[in-house]
Amino acid sequence: WRCLEAAPSDIGVLAFGYYRPESTNLIVGTALSIGSGKLNTESLVKYMDIDGKAYSASSGENVNEYAARKCLDYEHCGYDDWYLPSKEELNLMYKNLHKNGLGSFADDYAYWSSSEDYADYAWLQYFSSGKQEVKYRFTLAGRVRPIRAF
Numbered sequence: 819w820r821c822l823e824a825a826p827s828d829i830g831v832l833a834f835g836y837y838r839p840e841s842t843n844l845i846v847g848t849a850l851s852i853g854s855g856k857l858n859t860e861s862l863v864k865y866m867d868i869d870g871k872a873y874s875a876s877s878g879e880n881v882n883e884y885a886a887r888k889c890l891d892y893e894h895c896g897y898d899d900w901y902l903p904s905k906e907e908l909n910l911m912y913k914n915l916h917k918n919g920l921g922s923f924a925d926d927y928a929y930w931s932s933s934e935d936y937a938d939y940a941w942l943q944y945f946s947s948g949k950q951e952v953k954y955r956f957t958l959a960g961r962v963r964p965i966r967a968f
Contacts (some may be wrong), residue, residue, distance in 0.1 A: 819853075819862070819928065819967035819968050820966055820968070821885045821965050821968055822852075822903075822907060822910065822965050822966070823899060823965060823967075823968065824867070824911050824915060824921055824922075824963055824964075824965050825892065825894055825963055825964045825965065825966075826894070826922075827922060827963075828889060828923075828924065828925075828962060829888055829892055829962050829963070829964060830883070830958035830959045830961075830962050831927055831959045831960065831962070832875075832882075832883055832884055832885045832930070832959060832960065833872070833874045833882050833884050833885070833928070833955070833956070834865050834876070834885055834886075834930055834940045834955040834956075834960065835862070835866045835872030835873065835877060835882070835884030835887075835955065836866065836872060836873040836874065836876050836955060837865050837866050837872075837873070837884065838865065838866065838867075838868060838872075838873070838878075838958070839871065839895065844923055844937035844938070845934050845936060845937045846858075846861040846862060846864075846865055846934065847861075847934075848861060848862065848904070848932055848933050848934045849904060849933065850903060850905040850906055850941070850957075851882055851906050851935045852904065852906045852908075853904075853909065853925045853967070854904045854905055854906075854907075854932075854933075855901050855902060855903045855907045855931075855965065856901045856903040856967065858902070858904055858933060858934075859886045859889055859890055859899070859901035859902045859920050859932045860890070860902075860937070861884050861895065862886035862934075863887050863890055863904075866884065866886065866887075866949055867912050869888055870887055870891070871883055871884065872884040872887070873886070874956055875955065875956045876937070876938060876955075878881065880897075884900050884905035884961045885930045885932075885956050885960065886901075886902050886914075886932060888962060889901050889902040889932075889962065889964040892964045895965060899967075899968075900933065900965065901930055901964060901965065901966065901967045902931065902932035902962065902964065903932060903963070904928065904931055904932055904933050904943040905931040905933035905943075905950060906945055907931070907965060908929055908931045908941075908942075908943050908950075909943060909950060911923075911929075911949075912943055912948050913943070913948075914919060915936040916945050917948075921924055921963075921966060923945045923961075923963070924961055925944075925945055925946035926946075926958050927960055927961045928942040928943060928944045928945070928953070928961065929942060929943050929944075929945060929960055929961045929962070929963055930942050930960040930961070930962055931943065936956055937950075938954055938956075939952040939953065939954060939955065940952065940955050957963060
């Protein structure tokens with residue numbers, strides 16, 4: 819691929835999600851780099867999905883819609899190859915779109931990436947400041963903006 823395209827709008831404020839209780843993997847080893855978001859998203863769905871939902875707590879409670887699945891299910895303008903961006907892909911969206919007044923990104927919530935950081939944490943980015951940090955997967959709902967590569 820040569821280009822990344824961001825969806826024209828957010829698709830919700832969602833949980834990151836936790837794994838199925840029968841899974842022995844608490845982290846799939848997602849990457850941070852540009853070009854890793856698609857595989858990250860597919861891996862997260864593989865280990866977290868329960869009929870389109872994932873646990874919202876590490877104890878296996880409260881099954882909810884979650885960011886990675888919603889991105890894989892997203893369709894727009896005839897394309898269905900969208901995914902949750904990696905940490906660095908999300909930062910490209912911040913620098914190249916939001917900082918130039920493009921994309922209608924919100925400042926009130928942080929945006930989830932598909933990059934995990936240990937079993938209980940995942941990377942997100944605040945578009946109000948550009949700050950990236952890891953947060954508990956269960957303490958915060960985040961905005962979700964799919965991307966696709968072509």
